Amino acid sequence: MYRYSEFDEAFLAERNAQFRAQVERRLSGALTEDEFKPLRLMNGLYLQLHAYMLRVAIPYGTLDAARMRRLALIAERWDKGYGHFTTRQNIQFNWPRLRDVPDMLDALAEVGLHAIQTSGNTIRNVTADHFAGAAADELFDPRPHAELIRQWSTDHPEFQFLGRKFKIAVTGAVADRAVTRAHDIGLQAVMRDGAPGFRVLVGGGLGRTPMIGQVIRDFLPDADLLPYLEAVVAVYNLLGRRDNKYKARIKITVHETGIDRVRALTEEEFARRRPHFAGADQALLAELRAAIAPPAFRKADSDGFHAARDSDPVFRSWTDTNLYPHRAEGYAIVSVSLKAHGATPGDATSDQMRALADLAERYGHDELRISHEQNVILPHVHLADLPAVHEVLLAHGLATANIGLISDIIACPGMDYCALATARSIPVAREIATHFHALKLEHDIGPLKIKISGCINACGHHHVGHIGILGLDRAGVENYQITLGGDGTEDAALGERAGPGFSADEIVPAIERILRAYLDLRRGPSETFLEAYRRLGLAPFRAALYPAQSVAAE
Amino acid sequence: MPREAFSQVVTAQDLLAGDVIYLAADDTWVRDLSEAEILTDKVVAQDRLISAARQTGHVVGAYLADVHPGRNGPEPVHFREAFRATGPSNHAHGKRAERRHV
Numbered sequence: 001m002y003r004y005s006e007f008d009e010a011f012l013a014e015r016n017a018q019f020r021a022q023v024e025r026r027l028s029g030a031l032t033e034d035e036f037k038p039l040r041l042m043n044g045l046y047l048q049l050h051a052y053m054l055r056v057a058i059p060y061g062t063l064d065a066a067r068m069r070r071l072a073l074i075a076e077r078w079d080k081g082y083g084h085f086t087t088r089q090n091i092q093f094n095w096p097r098l099r100d101v102p103d104m105l106d107a108l109a110e111v112g113l114h115a116i117q118t119s120g121n122t123i124r125n126v127t128a129d130h131f132a133g134a135a136a137d138e139l140f141d142p143r144p145h146a147e148l149i150r151q152w153s154t155d156h157p158e159f160q161f162l163g164r165k166f167k168i169a170v171t172g173a174v175a176d177r178a179v180t181r182a183h184d185i186g187l188q189a190v191m192r193d194g195a196p197g198f199r200v201l202v203g204g205g206l207g208r209t210p211m212i213g214q215v216i217r218d219f220l221p222d223a224d225l226l227p228y229l230e231a232v233v234a235v236y237n238l239l240g241r242r243d244n245k246y247k248a249r250i251k252i253t254v255h256e257t258g259i260d261r262v263r264a265l266t267e268e269e270f271a272r273r274r275p276h277f278a279g280a281d282q283a284l285l286a287e288l289r290a291a292i293a294p295p296a297f298r299k300a301d302s303d304g305f306h307a308a309r310d311s312d313p314v315f316r317s318w319t320d321t322n323l324y325p326h327r328a329e330g331y332a333i334v335s336v337s338l339k340a341h342g343a344t345p346g347d348a349t350s351d352q353m354r355a356l357a358d359l360a361e362r363y364g365h366d367e368l369r370i371s372h373e374q375n376v377i378l379p380h381v382h383l384a385d386l387p388a389v390h391e392v393l394l395a396h397g398l399a400t401a402n403i404g405l406i407s408d409i410i411a412c413p414g415m416d417y418c419a420l421a422t423a424r425s426i427p428v429a430r431e432i433a434t435h436f437h438a439l440k441l442e443h444d445i446g447p448l449k450i451k452i453s454g455c456i457n458a459c460g461h462h463h464v465g466h467i468g469i470l471g472l473d474r475a476g477v478e479n480y481q482i483t484l485g486g487d488g489t490e491d492a493a494l495g496e497r498a499g500p501g502f503s504a505d506e507i508v509p510a511i512e513r514i515l516r517a518y519l520d521l522r523r524g525p526s527e528t529f530l531e532a533y534r535r536l537g538l539a540p541f542r543a544a545l546y547p548a549q550s551v552a553a554e
Numbered sequence: 555m556p557r558e559a560f561s562q563v564v565t566a567q568d569l570l571a572g573d574v575i576y577l578a579a580d581d582t583w584v585r586d587l588s589e590a591e592i593l594t595d596k597v598v599a600q601d602r603l604i605s606a607a608r609q610t611g612h613v614v615g616a617y618l619a620d621v622h623p624g625r626n627g628p629e630p631v632h633f634r635e636a637f638r639a640t641g642p643s644n645h646a647h648g649k650r651a652e653r654r655h656v
Contacts, residue, residue, distance in 0.1 A: 052571075
């Protein structure tokens with residue numbers, strides 16, 4: 001885990017002191033809201049539908065017990081006893097009072113966390129595969145590179161006023177769990193001749209104009225990472241549109257300019273900038289590799305794990321769905337579901353956060369991850385410890401065995417909280433989860449990713465959901481559009497719009513019709529929804545969704 | 555041709571808490587929509603809004619929202635205003651938990 005240096009601590013202390021003074025000036029009337037708004041946004045403070053919201057970055061989704069406990073404390077002392085983990089590996093506090101925010105930021109700084117660049121037209125929190133450093137299918141742990149990017153991009157003077165926000169995601173594995181193809185820049189680990197590097201994608205993104213990223217560099221040696229990223233962002237900064245905020249993301253720049261031209265300009269810029277990187281970045285990367293080194297994995301007997309699986313069906317079911325292969329023998333990656341049936345996706349109480357911190361400390365080499373799928377990961381747990389871990393999770397309402405299933409839904413805050421939303425997301429997610437849980441169909445349906453956004457900005461990643469749901473305002477009524485066949489992995493695809501939208505009352509029955517059609521049409525339980533969709537196409541699902549229209553057309 | 559019905563309230567957010575607030579007839583800010591002043595004249599509504607927007611030391615983002623005059627005071631027209639008036643649906647927080655004068 002990267003520990004802040006004295007320089008980092010001094011920088012953050014000074015920045016927080018600046019913001020404290022800005023808040024005081026706002027409260028005294030010395031600053032108007034128009035003057036204050038950009039200042040608060042630079043520090044992650046939004047004014048949402050019902051209250052302020054503080055968005056705290058969790059760099060590349062990595063936490064330790066001390067940091068998780070601090071988040072729990074902040075939620076309890078200055079918020080309402082819970083936090084909301086987001087699709088960008090951030091945590092949001094939904095109810096802070098303006099006067100308290102400087103104290104919250106100071107409390108975060110004490111453990112090496114902050115809210116800088118969680119808003120605004122800057123390079124945002126760099127996200128990563130939530131299994132980074134643990135997954136069996138990983139080429140190398142990309143988090144030292146992610147930390148390098150974090151340090152480079154934080155307060156980077158050239159990139160504080162980009163045309164639009166800029167998101168970078170990194171994965172060290174072939175299996176893409178970080179949705180790198182839907183980011184402004186996606187970095188995918190590649191080994192060439194024994195040397196680590198990245199395939200660089202650019203111009204991906206969701207929102208109102210969803211696009212899959214294109215390869216701008218097939219192999220970038222990791223020694224060139226920062227100068228090359230700097231070249232990409234600099235080219236975008238000059239070339240990107242500023243006349244229309246809806247056309248200001250780099251995906252539009254790439255689309256309008258062409259990937260070949262953007263690549264050529266980037267290479268020119270890279271050649272200019274590369275000599276100015278005299279090696280300090282590589283020295284830092286070496287330090288970061290040492291700081292983010294794998295823990296000392298232990299050897300132990302796994303008999304207790306197998307015995308518990310044989311004797312306890314609840315434990316067995318949980319291990320069937322919530323574990324992922326670890327690269328170390330005898331270990332597993334544990335996904336802790338924050339999607340108990342009927343709960344708000346991504347919400348965790350202070351008690352739950354503390355329980356997770358305790359588990360990480362006692363059984364997990366003091367490591368935790370936040371996934372973009374709004375769950376918490378214990379990346380390094382020995383099989384022998386899983387029965388004890390499961391027992392604690394059960395006691396805290398955290399043992400839901402549904403990872404990757406229909407109730408493991410991504411949902412943005414929607415109009416329950418977000419000032420930009422055009423419809424609610426959370427109630428739809430809760431109703432889908434409880435409905436299919438009651439029908440006992442969850443495990444029959446099998447792997448399925450439902451993703452819900454409450455507006456066109458697509459924070460809920462609906463375009464890459466196997467079933468995507470987009471909430472809109474249609475003539476003053478909430479209306480939900482369905483897309484099918486989206487995929488956020490290495491086989492990334494944008495979902496196809498199924499047809500006219502559904503009202504809030506109709507959306508869950510509509511989802512049921514799709515899934516009943518899938519159960520009828522699939523070749524067998526081993527054919528997933530996405531596989532069946534790719535084989536069959538939209539037509540049979542559309543027919544199930546709109547039976548009246550299908551009959552009329554015949 | 556009958557004149558189009560016009561009913562609006564001035565709404566904003568409290569500077570300190572960020573909570574949704576409404577302008578009452580006595581020039582105080584209230585947290586409960588039912589206690590808001592219903593404005594039925596466009597000129598008066600604009601005047602009240604300008605006056606409210608000047609109170610930058612207390613409120614943020616004042617605007618006029620359409621309402622229906624109801625038996626118990628103004629009722630929201632758009633669902634967004636209904637959610638602002640009632641708080642989030644998933645937790646008993648904000649408006650769901652508290653109803654009191656500013």
